[in-house]
Amino acid sequence: MSVIARWCHRHRLVTLLAWLALIVGLGALTGAAGTKYSDTMSIPASESSQAMDLLKSAIPTASGDSDTVVWHTSGGVKVTDPAVQTTMTQTLDAISKAPGVASVAGPYSGPRGAAQINADQTIAYATVTFGQQAHDLPKAETQHVIDLAQAARGDHLRVELGGQAISEAEQNIGGSAELIGVVAALLVLALVFRSTGAAALPIVTGITGVVTGVLITGQLSRLFSISSTAPTLATLVGLGVGIDYALFIVNRHRRGLMSGLSVQESVTKALNTSGRAVIFAGGTVVIALLGMFALGLGFLNGMAVGAAVTVTMTVLAAITLLPALLGFLKLRVLSKKQRRELAARQAGARVLVPEPQASSRRQPRIGADGHPESAFTRWAAKVEARPLGKAVFAIAIMVLVAIPFFSIRLGSSDAGNDPKSTTTRQAYDLLAEGFGKGFNGPLMLVAQTPGAGDRQALDKLVEEIKTVPGVAAVNARPMQPGQTVGVVQVVPTTSPQDQGTTDLIDTLRHDVIPQAEAGNTLHVMVSGSTAITNDFNSTLISKLPLFVAIIVGLGCLLMMLAFRSLLVPLIGVAMNLLTMGAAFGSLVAVFQWGWGSEAIGAGGAGPVESFVPVLVISILFGLSMDYQVFLISRMHEEWSHSKENGRAVRVGHGETGQVILAAAVIMACVFGAFLLNGQRVIAEFGVALALAILLDVLMLRLVLVPALMHRFGRANWWLPKWLDRVVPHVAVEGEPDVVPGAVLVPGARGESGRPDDDEPELAYANNRIQ
Numbered sequence: 001m002s003v004i005a006r007w008c009h010r011h012r013l014v015t016l017l018a019w020l021a022l023i024v025g026l027g028a029l030t031g032a033a034g035t036k037y038s039d040t041m042s043i044p045a046s047e048s049s050q051a052m053d054l055l056k057s058a059i060p061t062a063s064g065d066s067d068t069v070v071w072h073t074s075g076g077v078k079v080t081d082p083a084v085q086t087t088m089t090q091t092l093d094a095i096s097k098a099p100g101v102a103s104v105a106g107p108y109s110g111p112r113g114a115a116q117i118n119a120d121q122t123i124a125y126a127t128v129t130f131g132q133q134a135h136d137l138p139k140a141e142t143q144h145v146i147d148l149a150q151a152a153r154g155d156h157l158r159v160e161l162g163g164q165a166i167s168e169a170e171q172n173i174g175g176s177a178e179l180i181g182v183v184a185a186l187l188v189l190a191l192v193f194r195s196t197g198a199a200a201l202p203i204v205t206g207i208t209g210v211v212t213g214v215l216i217t218g219q220l221s222r223l224f225s226i227s228s229t230a231p232t233l234a235t236l237v238g239l240g241v242g243i244d245y246a247l248f249i250v251n252r253h254r255r256g257l258m259s260g261l262s263v264q265e266s267v268t269k270a271l272n273t274s275g276r277a278v279i280f281a282g283g284t285v286v287i288a289l290l291g292m293f294a295l296g297l298g299f300l301n302g303m304a305v306g307a308a309v310t311v312t313m314t315v316l317a318a319i320t321l322l323p324a325l326l327g328f329l330k331l332r333v334l335s336k337k338q339r340r341e342l343a344a345r346q347a348g349a350r351v352l353v354p355e356p357q358a359s360s361r362r363q364p365r366i367g368a369d370g371h372p373e374s375a376f377t378r379w380a381a382k383v384e385a386r387p388l389g390k391a392v393f394a395i396a397i398m399v400l401v402a403i404p405f406f407s408i409r410l411g412s413s414d415a416g417n418d419p420k421s422t423t424t425r426q427a428y429d430l431l432a433e434g435f436g437k438g439f440n441g442p443l444m445l446v447a448q449t450p451g452a453g454d455r456q457a458l459d460k461l462v463e464e465i466k467t468v469p470g471v472a473a474v475n476a477r478p479m480q481p482g483q484t485v486g487v488v489q490v491v492p493t494t495s496p497q498d499q500g501t502t503d504l505i506d507t508l509r510h511d512v513i514p515q516a517e518a519g520n521t522l523h524v525m526v527s528g529s530t531a532i533t534n535d536f537n538s539t540l541i542s543k544l545p546l547f548v549a550i551i552v553g554l555g556c557l558l559m560m561l562a563f564r565s566l567l568v569p570l571i572g573v574a575m576n577l578l579t580m581g582a583a584f585g586s587l588v589a590v591f592q593w594g595w596g597s598e599a600i601g602a603g604g605a606g607p608v609e610s611f612v613p614v615l616v617i618s619i620l621f622g623l624s625m626d627y628q629v630f631l632i633s634r635m636h637e638e639w640s641h642s643k644e645n646g647r648a649v650r651v652g653h654g655e656t657g658q659v660i661l662a663a664a665v666i667m668a669c670v671f672g673a674f675l676l677n678g679q680r681v682i683a684e685f686g687v688a689l690a691l692a693i694l695l696d697v698l699m700l701r702l703v704l705v706p707a708l709m710h711r712f713g714r715a716n717w718w719l720p721k722w723l724d725r726v727v728p729h730v731a732v733e734g735e736p737d738v739v740p741g742a743v744l745v746p747g748a749r750g751e752s753g754r755p756d757d758d759e760p761e762l763a764y765a766n767n768r769i770q
């Protein structure tokens with residue numbers, strides 16, 4: 001790390017230009033080649049996916065995404081009035097000729113047209129079938145259909161559109177959310193550092209890492225299946241960790257300057273200590289994210305790749321770009337007060353400081369440990385004095401927040417939870433009002449009829465399904481002579497996200513269809529977007545225990561390697577589980593119970609997205625490990641010198657408390673800002689991560705962890721000798737800090753053995769400030 005730090009500091013202009021060139025080059029490549037994000041959630045081995053593959057080969061025109069155009073009349077006007085009928089017929093004809101559209105089935109023609117008009121003739125719909133699935137459709141083609149439909153709107157005619165393709169075209173993820181989070185983080189950093197330059201450095205570093213990471217992810221989408229949500233998730237995670245990682249390094253650098261090191265040697269020291277911890281912490285986040293590959297789901301793999309690449313770039317920016325920027329900033333990374341104090345130490349009695357300033361300047365109190373006393377060191381002493389009561393209080397708070405987790409229902413929210421201003425939400429509401437909630441997510445039965453009597457068996461099955469509880473309507477598409485694949489649409493009485501729809505899918509697959517298939521060669525599979533999502537959710541839920549076990553085992557191993565202890569890893573795992581419980585509890589309360597979800601524009605009560613817990617577990621594991629590493633590493637450093645557990649825990653707790661709390665507040669600001677994104681999935685990430693990170697630091701890292709370690713005493717640092725010999729040694733924090741107050745004489749040589757070219761900055765600091 002020392003070599004990297006010195007090189008980047010001495011060649012700071014080259015380093016800065018290299019990063020600028022990387023961003024410009026990636027931007028130009030993205031502009032020329034574009035991206036190819038895909039939102040398919042299918043599982044190749046599932047019944048629903050096999051049915052869609054069969055449909056693509058047998059009836060290609062029926063295998064594309066099916067969306068709806070819904071219109072509603074008011075003021076006594078009916079959808080069957082000649083003027084409305086003429087307007088909508090012309091509109092549907094134009095849509096049928098639009099690029100990418102395979103067919104349009106409207107209510108004014110065909111044998112089933114009348115069924116597409118509601119009882120009071122104020123709501124009607126047409127089915128638009130595209131030639132491809134939603135994730136393969138060019139956004140421009142879908143937007144053209146939207147424009148054609150909405151052009152028909154009039155005084156008493158309202159036209160809306162719904163469906164997966166429409167939803168993806170309408171999404172506009174991003175906007176002001178990132179900016180709000182960055183501004184909030186900047187304010188927190190300014191309060192912590194009392195220096196505009198120091199506050200700006202973590203922001204610049206974090207943004208640089210995120211921009212490069214997202215651009216690289218865009219190009220990787222051409223090679224791998226990566227969701228369109230991945231860049232937003234990568235931005236959310238990358239901004240949080242990137243700013244925090246730079247914060248830790250800048251904080252260590254400022255401490256090095258105040259201890260008397262030159263700018264170059266302070267940068268080197270910061271990279272060789274906090275820089276190592278940043279690499280270790282970033283590595284744990286990346287490993288946790290890539291652990292999702294164990295689930296074997298391409299949709300999640302793409303998200304993991306995007307987030308992991310972005311985190312990697314933020315770490316790279318922190319250990320290369322940040323040293324260069326620190327070289328440009330020199331002593332301006334310190335506050336004015338710190339620069340005056342440093343100049344006074346360096347020049348001794350010869351420094352001319354105005355008497356009123358010199359007399360009024362308060363000197364920091366020194367505690368019994370020989371370290372400056374602060375609010376955090378005093379709090380650390382209070383935790384040491386009464387650890388048990390504070391531990392019980394912290395556990396009670398975490399358990400209280402986690403209680404809703406025990407009623408969690410994983411699934412997929414439907415368009416009824418889209419923001420009210422979107423056309424997909426309004427189309428959903430109109431269909432539910434006119435025809436029932438199930439019309440927003442019909443099931444598709446794909447039937448193979450190779451035998452002579454199979455068609456009769458299929459007709460009998462259609463009549464049987466009409467009597468099944470939970471079925472609102474059944475429509476069978478006429479089969480042409482010689483055709484051996486049939487399609488039957490089943491409309492549930494419940495919405496796509498309702499548990500009743502999932503129960504209906506299970507009833508059809510396990511009870512109704514097997515009876516119809518008995519004694520013939522008929523083979524029927526349940527598919528459609530609702531069934532595909534349901535199969536994805538079921539597969540994911542079944543693999544969650546394995547994923548959690550992998551994460552827990554990984555956490556124990558990494559902590560044992562870092563701190564040569566058996567107890568510290570177990571404490572860390574317990575803390576991670578409490579943090580995850582709080583995250584899931586908040587998800588259930590806000591989104592499943594609906595406590596405030598409408599207020600943040602995330603729709604009403606509904607299931608928690610099935611893939612959100614997996615990503616939350618990965619991200620929280622990495623972030624919790626970050627804070628645990630920065631907290632315990634300082635304790636371990638003190639333990640290595642004093643072999644006094646009480647002192648080690650108290651000093652580590654007191655000295656890292658402020659920076660860990662600041663990092664958590666910044667992370668919460670960045671994550672919380674994404675609540676304004678307007679997308680339910682992103683809002684779920686924002687709520688879970690923001691609340692969990694704050695509670696993790698306030699209740700666990702600053703209360704429960706030190707309280708438990710005080711109670712356990714020297715057992716914290718015990719590792720069997722045979723295991724100590726086997727386990728490799730990993731240096732997380734490098735060398736200890738220089739004792740505060742040590743001053744370099746002007747012209748002194750640093751570790752490199754040659755004068756530092758930044759020494760004049762130190763010598764003239766006092767003159768520049770006054």
